[in-house]
Amino acid sequence: MKKLKLFICLLMFACIKMSAQKQVIVHGLVTDSLKKGIEFVSISLLRDNNTLIEGGITDSSGHFSISISNQTLPENFIVKASCVGFETYTRNHTSPDIGTIILQENRFNLSELVVRPEELQDFMDHKSFRFDAKKLSLFSNTLDATSLIPTISLDFNQKLQSIDGRKVKILINGVNATEYDLMALPPKLISRIDYYEDPPARFARYGVGALINIVTVKSITGGTVFVNAGNAVTIASGDNQVNFTYNLNKVRLTADFSNLYRRSRSFEDETINYTFRGNEYNQEREGLPSPFKWDLNGGKIGITYADPGKHQLSATLRGERHDRDKSVSQNLSDATLSQQINKTTRDKYKLYSIDLYGEKMFGKSSQLLLNVIGTAYDTQLTSSYRDADFSNDLLVEGNKYSLITDAQYQYRTKNIVLNVGFNDFIEHNKQIIYTDTEHEDNTYRHTLRAFTDFSFQKGKINYYLSLGLSYGYFSNPNIENSLSTLDFTPKFRVSWNPTKKCSMFTYILRQTINPGISLLSKTPVIFAPEYVYVGNPKLTSYKQNTFLIGGYFSSNYATTAWNLFYKHSPHAFVPFFMDTEDYIAQSYDNISLLQKIGMVGKINVMPLGNPKVVLSLTGAFYWDNMKSNGLNWNFSSFRFIPELSFNFQRWNAKIFYQTPLKSITGQLIQKHPQASFIEANYRTKFGLSLGGGIKYLFMKEYSDGKSTHPKAILQMETWNKTTGYANMVYLKVSYVFNFGKSPKKAEQKIKNYDNDSGILVQ
Known part of the structure; x- marks a missing residue:
């Protein structure tokens, strides 16, 4: 009996002791300013003297939960939350329910484009570059800086191209851009550059070799005026541009005007040998001084409203006028005669386009985007040929309309990226050809492509698989020619990245190449008697x-x-x-x-x-x-x-x-x-x-x-x-005027937090 009483007493003492050491759970949520949970945030519970009580980290959704005995946790304690790329949070608390901690992002102006391990993050479908702000002064504009990405470069005409010579698609914050826009963008405004060695499936119709998306720093108030003038002094040749950008929190306004012109006199020497209907033509043509004129003037205005991490809306209006006039005078000499040949061609067009884009984010993992582009061309081509025995005059007037629609849904996790979408391309071209008689030519083409691409990463190997189904329809009622096709267009890519500084990759691609409407339209131009340059409406x-x-x-x-x-x-x-x-x-x-x-x-x-x-x-x-x-x-x-x-x-x-x-x-x-x-x-x-x-x-x-x-x-x-x-001598003058507030320069970090959600829009 005494032993039973002793056992009961010991049991009651243990229960009292356990009750005294009851565990409490300190819990809460850590988000960024956009209310997105932040993973891998370090949470420290501290006493007043800054000694550590207990610690933990947040999970993939930003939540943390730290179990600690009630006796160990004081009534007043300090919660410290720290993460690279964010300002450290330090506050006193009395309750284990911490609630929501909002971390403010550090502002990074990262620009220097030398690839180093700490400057490069390798994602499943692209690489993201962040660069040392201390070297910003080495580059006058973003265009010069981007050429240091290993597999792209600037050609002789200062156009970006991939290593195999194909063009590079340029985006700024997901919106279509050009080299002119990069020249107008000061490198200090760059947050990061997302680089796609292998452009996503939705860009397949562009035939690009690479894609870059320049992501600028956020929440900027102020603007930039950029003026660039490059003009030759030994010949009439120039390339000039004015660009205006204004940022007001979530709104970005842009406008620009560009002017290209050429004036010259040239000599065209030519040898032509052919046989037609049993007659041989052997012509040696000696060039005489002939004038050449080319003007290209264009402008655009755009507005973008972006609430980062939630949605983005953009609209851009563009206008362009092209006028090229070429004359060729030659002396023709053969065994029987000597005479002069005169050829002229002049092509003009006016272009109008509207580019509308919308994007919606659903949390951290999902994104839906829609891009609609409408274009209208008003064209005119005149051509004439004159020699002693033959003359020809041609006038072609036309109107071309097109509508391009891109839609895509993206789902992204830590290990996979999935895109599903479609491209729809409709175009119609009407031409009236005036020679001896009047002839109307109509061409219609429709291309619809559905696609899905899937990227995932396993160890140091990235895998990319794209499956596309393309439907094409072409018709030309004038020659009673119509054609429809249905094609399967797969692509498989594997890249091995042993280190962040080294990569090897291979891919297999099957794609459908469609003829442009300009190749399908006849528009005959006389080069010599019975020698004609002409399109082919029967191309497939x-x-x-x-x-x-x-x-x-x-x-x-x-x-x-x-x-x-x-x-x-x-x-x-x-x-x-x-x-x-x-x-x-x-x-x-x-x-x-x-x-x-x-x-x-x-x-x-x-x-x-x-x-x-x-x-x-x-x-x-x-x-x-x-x-x-x-x-x-x-x-x-x-x-x-x-x-x-x-x-x-x-x-x-x-x-x-x-x-x-x-x-x-x-x-x-x-x-x-x-x-x-x-x-x-x-x-x-x-x-x-x-x-x-x-x-x-x-x-x-x-x-x-x-x-x-x-x-x-x-x-x-x-x-x-x-x-x-x-030996053309030219002068260049450019001026960048910044007004309003500018972001502060940031110090270099070993790593930078990346809130990457994939490419935004074409």
């Missing part, structure tokens, strides 16, 4: 199969990138010479097979360990094989491009050179001249930049041209020579 789409392997490596002192690809295209359409009942046509035709092999490599060397001095070397080799109706012809080409640039706080300079190149497309060989320039610019403290340079150095004359492959039924060689372009 074709399948292009591509296999590519590539990679890049980067360090503080060098970056290298390379691509090796093979393209196999049955029934590809290419420039082709055909014998019709009425004339020999320089047109386009579907040939039996087109094969292309390419090897491209690029290396950037930075001897100082930063982009103050950069030596860039790019080399490319291409081999083409074509087959058609028993014909089989090959062609190979090579180009080498060295470039040396200097980027310092107040001035920058660049030396650029590219070797001559002959490239083939079908039966037409293009002759590209060597190109070079030396340029230097000085930046003042108050936003003014002054500079100049020389283009096409050490050349007697600028000369480009074209010729035909020996397998063509017509042999032609043309050289267009312009003396004024050689």
Whole structure:
């Protein structure tokens, strides 16, 4: 009995002791300013003397829960929440129910574009670059800075291109942009650059080789006026732009105007040999001084309303006017006569477009976007040909309308990215052709593509799979020609990233290539008696199969990138010479097979360990094989491009050179001249930049041209020579005026928090 009483007493004492040490749970939620939960936030419970009581971290939704004994937790305690990229939260609390802690983001102006491990985050479908703000002064604009991404570069005309020569799609905060917009964007406004080596499926119709999305810092109040003028002094040639941007919290207003003009006198030497209806034509034409005029003026206005993490709305209106007038005078000499030939062509168009975009975020993982673009062209082409025995006049007036719709739903988690959507492209072109008689030509085309792409990451390997189903319809009632197609367009890509500075990848792609409406419209232009340049309304789409392997490596002192690809295209359409009942046509035709092999490599060397001095070397080799109706012809080409640039706080300079190149497309060989320039610019403290340079150095004359492959039924060689372009001296003036509040510069962090939700919109 005594033992039982003793046991009961001990049990009661233990219960009292356990009650005294009752566990309490300190819990709460940590979010950013957009009320999104933040993962991996460090939570510390501290005493008044800052000694640690207990700690923990938040889960994927931002919640935390810390179990602690009631006896250990004082009545007043300090809660400290810290996370890289956010300001530290420190407050006194008396209740274990902490509630919601809102962390304020640090402002980062990250711009320097040398790839380092701490500056690069590798996501499943893209890479995100954040750069050292201390080196912002090395770059005068964002366009110059982006060229240091390993697999893209600036060409001779200062256009972004991928390593294999294809164009780069540019977005700013998800909205369509151009190189002009990047020139107007000060690097200090960049938060990060999302870089897609392999553009998402919704951009397949653009034929781009890479995509960049410039994400700017948020909550800026103020604006920028950017003026850029580049004009030659030895010849009438200029490229000028004015850009205005104003930010007011969530609203961004933009407007710009651009002007390009060329005036020159050139000489066109030409040799033409062909046989038609049993008659041989052998003509040697000597060029006489002939005027050339080209003007391109355009402008746009846009407004964007963005509530980051919730939604974004954007509208852009664009207008453009193009006018190109070319005259060619030649002396024709053959065995029997000597006479003068005069040819003129003038093409004009007015373009109007509206670009509407909307995007809605659903939490951290889902996004829905819709983009609608409408365009209208008003076109006119006039052409004339005169010699002693033959004359021809042509007038073509047309209207072209198109409507492009993109829609996409994206679901993103830590391990996967899933996109589902469609592209719809409708266009109609009406032309009235005036020659001896009046003829109306109507062309209609509709392309609808549904797609899904899926990205996931396992270890150091990223996988990407895209499945597309494309429907195409084309009709031309004038020739009673209509065609509909249904194509499967898959793509599979694998990339191995052993480190953040090294990547190797390969992909297999099958895509459908559709002819543009300009190729389907006739618009005949006379080049010589019974030799006519004309479109082909009977062209059909074709399948292009591509296999590519590539990679890049980067360090503080060098970056290298390379691509090796093979393209196999049955029934590809290419420039082709055909014998019709009425004339020999320089047109386009579907040939039996087109094969292309390419090897491209690029290396950037930075001897100082930063982009103050950069030596860039790019080399490319291409081999083409074509087959058609028993014909089989090959062609190979090579180009080498060295470039040396200097980027310092107040001035920058660049030396650029590219070797001559002959490239083939079908039966037409293009002759590209060597190109070079030396340029230097000085930046003042108050936003003014002054500079100049020389283009096409050490050349007697600028000369480009074209010729035909020996397998063509017509042999032609043309050289267009312009003396004024050689050793062209030009001046550049740009001015950036900032007004309103500007974001503060941030110090470099080892890592930066990235609230990435994928690409926003095209």
